[in-house]
Each structure stands twice: as structure tokens, then as C-alpha cells.
Amino acid sequence: MADLLNVQGLETIFHTREGTVHAVNGVSFQLKEGETLGIVGESGCGKSVTVMSMLGLIPTPPGKVTAGKAVYLGKDLLRMSDDEIRHIRGSQISMVFQDPMTSFNPVLTIGLQVAEPLEIHLGMSRKQAFDRVAEMLQMVGIPKAKDRLNDFPHQFSGGMRQRVMIAMALTCNPQVLIADEPTTALDVTIQAQIVELAKRLRDELGMAMIWITHDLGVIAGLADRVAVMYGGLIIEEAVVKDLYANPTHPYTLGLLGSLPRIDADERRRLVSIDGLPPVLFDKPTSCPFAPRCTYRIDRCTVENPSLEFTAAGHRVACWVDVQSRRPRS
Amino acid sequence: MTTEQNALLRVENLVKHFPITQGIIFQKQVGAVHAVDDISFEIKKGETLGLVGESGCGKSTTGRTILQLHRPTSGHVFFEDKDLVTLPSEDLRKMRRKMQMVFQDPYASLNPRMTVGEIIGEPLLVHNVVERNEADERVENLLRLVGLNPAFTNRYPHEFSGGQRQRIGVARALALQPSLIICDEPISALDVSVQAQVVNLLEDLQQQFDLTYLFIAHDLSMVRHISSRVAVMYLGVIVELASRDALYANPLHPYTQALLSAIPIPDPIAEEKRQRIILVGDVPSPVNPPSGCRFRTRCSLAVETCAETRPEFREVSSGHFVACHLV
Numbered sequence: 001m002a003d004l005l006n007v008q009g010l011e012t013i014f015h016t017r018e019g020t021v022h023a024v025n026g027v028s029f030q031l032k033e034g035e036t037l038g039i040v041g042e043s044g045c046g047k048s049v050t051v052m053s054m055l056g057l058i059p060t061p062p063g064k065v066t067a068g069k070a071v072y073l074g075k076d077l078l079r080m081s082d083d084e085i086r087h088i089r090g091s092q093i094s095m096v097f098q099d100p101m102t103s104f105n106p107v108l109t110i111g112l113q114v115a116e117p118l119e120i121h122l123g124m125s126r127k128q129a130f131d132r133v134a135e136m137l138q139m140v141g142i143p144k145a146k147d148r149l150n151d152f153p154h155q156f157s158g159g160m161r162q163r164v165m166i167a168m169a170l171t172c173n174p175q176v177l178i179a180d181e182p183t184t185a186l187d188v189t190i191q192a193q194i195v196e197l198a199k200r201l202r203d204e205l206g207m208a209m210i211w212i213t214h215d216l217g218v219i220a221g222l223a224d225r226v227a228v229m230y231g232g233l234i235i236e237e238a239v240v241k242d243l244y245a246n247p248t249h250p251y252t253l254g255l256l257g258s259l260p261r262i263d264a265d266e267r268r269r270l271v272s273i274d275g276l277p278p279v280l281f282d283k284p285t286s287c288p289f290a291p292r293c294t295y296r297i298d299r300c301t302v303e304n305p306s307l308e309f310t311a312a313g314h315r316v317a318c319w320v321d322v323q324s325r326r327p328r329s
Numbered sequence: 330m331t332t333e334q335n336a337l338l339r340v341e342n343l344v345k346h347f348p349i350t351q352g353i354i355f356q357k358q359v360g361a362v363h364a365v366d367d368i369s370f371e372i373k374k375g376e377t378l379g380l381v382g383e384s385g386c387g388k389s390t391t392g393r394t395i396l397q398l399h400r401p402t403s404g405h406v407f408f409e410d411k412d413l414v415t416l417p418s419e420d421l422r423k424m425r426r427k428m429q430m431v432f433q434d435p436y437a438s439l440n441p442r443m444t445v446g447e448i449i450g451e452p453l454l455v456h457n458v459v460e461r462n463e464a465d466e467r468v469e470n471l472l473r474l475v476g477l478n479p480a481f482t483n484r485y486p487h488e489f490s491g492g493q494r495q496r497i498g499v500a501r502a503l504a505l506q507p508s509l510i511i512c513d514e515p516i517s518a519l520d521v522s523v524q525a526q527v528v529n530l531l532e533d534l535q536q537q538f539d540l541t542y543l544f545i546a547h548d549l550s551m552v553r554h555i556s557s558r559v560a561v562m563y564l565g566v567i568v569e570l571a572s573r574d575a576l577y578a579n580p581l582h583p584y585t586q587a588l589l590s591a592i593p594i595p596d597p598i599a600e601e602k603r604q605r606i607i608l609v610g611d612v613p614s615p616v617n618p619p620s621g622c623r624f625r626t627r628c629s630l631a632v633e634t635c636a637e638t639r640p641e642f643r644e645v646s647s648g649h650f651v652a653c654h655l656v
Contacts, residue, residue, distance in 0.1 A: 042520040042521060042522060043520055157611045159611055160611065187383035187384055187547065187612075188383070188547065188549070188588065188591045188592060189383060189587060189588060189591045189607075189608045190383075190611070191591065191593075192590075192591035192605060192607055192608075193607055193608070193609075195593075196605070196607055214520070214521060215521075215593065216521075216595040217550075217592070217593030217594055217595045218593045220593060220594060220595050220596055220597045220599075220600045221593055221594075221597065221600030221601070221603075240597045241597045241598060244595065244596050244597055244598075245598075254522060255521060255522060256595060257525075258521055258522050258524065258525035259521065259525075259550070259595050260550045260551055260553060260554035261550060261594060261595065261596070262549060262550040262553055262577065262589065262592045262594060263594055263596075263599060269529065269532075270525035270528055270529055270554065271525065272522065272523075272525035272526040272529055273522040273523075273525070273526075274526070276490050276492065276523070277520065277522075
């Protein structure tokens with residue numbers, strides 16, 4: 001299937017009082033129609049900044065997208081005027097944010113907020129929009145949706161708010177839904193509800209999804225392809241089953257090893273990754289994971305590996321073959 | 330519940346209600362948050378009891394009420410066979426040496442104006458365990474013990490990462506050589522790769538000092554990893570308590586079953602084969618909890634009795650307790 005979205009060499013920096021932080025350092029990925037891409041990484045690895053940069057949501061200053069392109073249906077999102085991208089955001093590409101408590105305006109009713117994209121992008125009247133909103137809220141599983149349009153955000157629970165958030169993102173039938181840690185603030189039973197809902201809506205509406213998370217568990221049951229980020233770079237990318245069966249980057253291996261599994265037969269000591277994720281005051285010239293890596297060779301500290309195919313559909317950025325512990329040829 | 334000799338901590342019919350008041354000057358109570366409602370359990374010396382549940386189920390309140398940071402509404406907490414609830418405050422203060430707590434948020438639980446040395450040394454001085462000049466040496470030893478450089482004593486908390494701060498929190502809890510440590514979600518604010526570091530540290534310290542843990546968490550896979558027995562809480566009550574293996578292999582309460590099935594497994598092939606029990610709705614408000622069984626409003630198996638009487642927390646097989654009419 002055709003590429004819906006093609007991101008190439010995206011770089012974003014932030015000017016801070018302590019210096020320039022290189023948050024994203026050349027990220028490239030593709031998203032096909034109807035596909036779900038998972039982006040996994042720890043806090044500060046640049047996963048949110050990547051998608052925010054793509055949609056022109058980085059506040060400038062202090063942030064700045066310094067290089068790269070993000071081609072959506074033949075047009076580069078990064079070169080668009082504010083007006084043009086505003087037409088795409090919220091209608092063709094929409095986003096669900098992490099914190100359902102703070103992403104609503106507390107003084108506007110839910111009805112008004114969810115109807116806004118319909119009025120702006122599709123030019124519906126208030127009444128038409130409200131009818132559609134009621135339908136949408138019903139679709140995401142809000143009981144008695146019609147009666148709740150005039151309620152305020154604080155009258156909804158966290159899980160319900162995230163459902164409303166999803167309804168709001170879907171009102172204009174987007175081609176791409178970007179979900180930025182949508183379940184992190186929720187309890188597990190509610191998380192399961194939201195993940196189920198996203199799966200059902202994705203299949204019904206046939207949209208593509210980018211699901212950002214730090215939880216390798218959630219993504220296993222949801223994504224078609226997974227990209228693992230570290231230090232502002234994608235360090236491994238593969239089809240979901242392949243990634244979990246053959247993790248090839250030492251960081252991916254480490255992440256999987258540090259998770260206790262609820263279905264494991266035996267208790268084993270957790271494999272922890274020593275050290276801390278980096279703060280990138282300089283653009284990495286060597287592998288950003290090298291200081292924490294147990295497979296490190298001399299080359300890792302002088303040259304940053306690029307993302308190369310090791311098997312069909314499996315790309316990894318590492319100088320070492322973790323299976324043989326030898327340098328890659 | 331049967332009382333055993335080797336129980337370090339025994340909680341009996343513990344209740345904690347927080348009053349809801351109305352009025353500014355003349356306050357009157359108009360209701361109560363039923364945070365913890367009649368729970369009983371015990372922790373044996375050297376074991377780790379995992380206490381799991383969703384946010385708002387009362388697990389943190391349970392931990393704080395055990396330490397008498399909240400005074401319970403009713404019930405008893407026996408620590409080394411002394412009832413902490415009726416103990417005079419001077420004696421309670423002495424008992425506190427033996428029970429310490431590691432808090433959830435490593436950013437909020439360390440005083441930003443104190444150096445690491447002062448933070449870890451404070452309990453030693455408050456309880457007159459050592460002289461001021463000996464404290465420094467103890468602090469350095471404690472830092473080494475939790476895997477931090479002893480040269481850090483004069484630094485301030487903001488100079489450390491989340492994982493390192495949590496290590497400082499653990500060092501402070503260890504300072505008085507306690508026998509019981511209540512860990513209130515000690516890893517939930519940390520990154521995945523750092524969580525494993527802290528859990529491994531807690532396990533090592535337990536072996537080294539024969540510590541007893543009450544490990545409060547919402548992450549069931551981490552609780553399974555660290556605990557010997559696990560208690561599941563829902564809306565202020567314990568619904569199931571069993572040994573780790575029994576609970577995870579054979580969960581009896583419908584809530585435990587749903588909770589376990591909601592945990593994602595980091596393996597796409599296992600995920601494909603799984604049958605999920607998706608609970609409908611949200612957790613009801615603890616201000617006005619459902620009658621009878623607390624879980625009945627979300628339980629797919631609920632029958633009439635569930636609304637009428639509260640199910641008894643009873644032992645169905647050796648060491649496996651469950652509160653459900655249908656089991």
C-alpha cells in the first residue's frame with residue numbers, strides 16, 4: 001500500500017538556559033494507509049517531539065525544526081503555511097494527548113469543544129455539529145451521550161475524558177490518528193477499555209495510527225510495526241512480531257529484559273540497564289546508547305551507526321551483531 | 330483470621346473514613362470518604378506482601394494508616410504484638426524507628442533545601458541513634474549501600490535523576506535499621522529501564538538485612554516479581570489475598586481475574602491468543618460505595634445476594650482468602 005506519511009531526516013532543537021538540547025536528531029519513518037505504527041521509548045527520547053514537529057506544534061522559540069521533511073499525500077507538512085497546516089491538523093491528521101485532565105478547556109462544555117473541529121473544518125452549523133457529536137460520543141461508549149453535551153470536563157472521569165478526547169480527534173474522519181501516550185495516566189482496567197476502543201475504531205474507520213508509548217506491553221497487542229527511539233533517534237524498527245522475537249539492538253534487548261512478565265513461568269532477576277538516558281546538549285556524534293551498552297566496541301564511541309536493514313522489514317542502528325557479539329560486516 | 334506467631338504486622342478490621350464537611354466556621358460533617366473499610370491481613374517476618382489495586386482504591390491510605398500517619402477510624406494495627414492505635418505517642422515514636430516508608434514521588438518527598446547528607450542523617454539525629462559526628466560516616470555507608478557515590482553527601486536533591494532520588498529515599502528509610510518498610514509505589518514515577526534498577530536494589534537489601542516489605546503498587550507484573558503474597562484491593566476492601574503463585578495462576582475473585590487479563594504482555598504472539606475480560610464503567614465513588622459487594626456494579630456475574638450482603642472475607646483453601654459470594 002502507498003505511503004500516507006513519509007518523514008525524512010527530521011531534526012528538532014530547543015534553546016534552553018543550559019544550552020541547546022538536540023531532542024530529535026534525524027528521524028525517518030513511513031506510515032502506510034491503515035497501518036498502526038508504535039513509537040516506543042523512555043521519557044526524553046524525543047518520541048513526542050517527533051510527532052509534534054511533524055504537525056508544526058513545537059513552540060518557536062524555544063523550539064525549532066531545523067531539518068527534514070514530512071510528506072503527507074505529496075505535500076511537505078513542514079513547508080506549509082500556518083493556514084494550510086491548520087486545515088490538516090484536526091481534520092486529516094488529528095491527535096490524542098496524554099493527559100485527559102489537562103487537555104480540555106475546563107470552562108467550556110464538552111459539546112462545544114468536540115463540535116469545534118466540525119464547525120471549523122467542515123463548516124457545520126452548531127445544531128448539525130451537536131447531532132454529530134452526540135453520535136461520536138455514543139460511538140466511543142459514553143452512556144446517555146445526548147444528555148452529556150452540556151457537561152463540563154470535570155464531570156467526567158479520566159477514562160471517560162480520554163474517550164471524549166478520542167471522539168474529538170475522530171470527528172472529521174481523519175486519515176491518521178496520532179495518540180501520544182493516551183493510556184499512561186489511566187488505570188489498567190481503563191487502559192484495556194481504551195486500547196480495545198482504539199482497535200475497534202481503527203478497524204471500522206480504516207485509519208492509520210501512530211501510537212506513542214513507553215509501554216512495550218500495550219504496543220505488542222496493537223501495532224503492526226514498532227519503532228524504538230533513544231536519544232532522539234530511531235535505533236530499531238521492525239514488524240511487531242519480529243521485534244519481540246528477534247530484538248537486535250542492545251537497548252531493545254535491555255528494555256525487554258527489564259520488564260517482569262505476568263505470564264512468565266519463573267521468577268528471574270530483572271536485567272537492569274545501568275546508567276541514565278542522555279540529555280543531548282550536543283548532537284550525538286557517537287552512538288547515544290554507547291555509555292550504557294554492554295556490547296560496546298571501540299567504534300561505538302567515535303561513530304554513530306545509521307539505521308540499516310538487517311533482514312526484510314527490520315532496521316537497526318548498531319555496529320555490533322548482538323547474537324555473535326562481533327562487529328557487523 | 331488465624332493468628333500466627335511469626336506475624337510481624339497484623340492488621341485487624343482497619344477502617345479509615347475521611348470526613349466531608351460543609352460550612353466555613355461551623356463545620357458539620359455531611360458524609361465520609363470510605364477510603365479503607367474493614368480490612369484485615371498480616372505480614373510475616375521477612376516476606377513481601379504486595380498490595381495492588383487501581384488509583385483511589387485505598388492502598389496508599391492503608392500504608393499510611395498502618396504507620397499511624399493517618400489515625401484509623403477504628404480497628405487495630407499490631408506491630409510486634411503491640412497495638413499501635415492505642416500506644417501512647419512517646420512509645421509510638423520509638424516504634425516508628427522500626428517501620429519506615431519509601432514514598433511514590435521522588436521529586437516531592439525530598440526536601441529541596443536539604444543536602445543528601447542532611448536528608449539521610451536526619452532520622453539518625455531525631456531518634457538520637459548516633460552522635461552528630463558519627464552521623465556522617467553512617468550516611469556515607471548508607472549511600473554506598475544503595476549504590477550512590479558517598480561523595481554526594483553535600484549535593485542537593487535537584488542534582489539527581491529520579492532513580493537516584495528514589496535511592497536516596499531508600500537510604501533514608503534504611504537509616505534507622507527498620508524491620509518493616511512500606512514502599513508506596515516506589516517505582517511508578519520512574520522510567521522502565523530505571524525501575525528494574527530500583528527493584529533489584531530493594532530485593533538485594535531485603536536479603537542482606539532480612540527486611541519485611543509492604544509493597545504497594547498498581548503494576549501487577551512488578552508486584553508478581555517482587556512479592557511472596559499478594560492482596561488485591563478494590564474500593565477500600567481487600568477482595569482477594571493469596572500466595573503469589575496461587576493468585577496469579579488461579580485468581581478466584583472476578584475483579585482479580587479482570588485485572589490480570591487487562592495487563593498487557595510484551596509479546597505480540599501471546600497477546601493474540603489472549604481472551605480479555607473488559608470491565609465496563611468506572612470505579613464508583615468511595616463517598617457512596619455500592620451496598621453489599623463493592624464490585625457488583627462492574628461484575629458480569631453479579632446476582633441478587635451481591636447487592637444485599639457484603640461477602641465475607643474467608644479462606645477457601647490454605648492461605649487463599651477471597652471475598653465473593655460466588656466462590
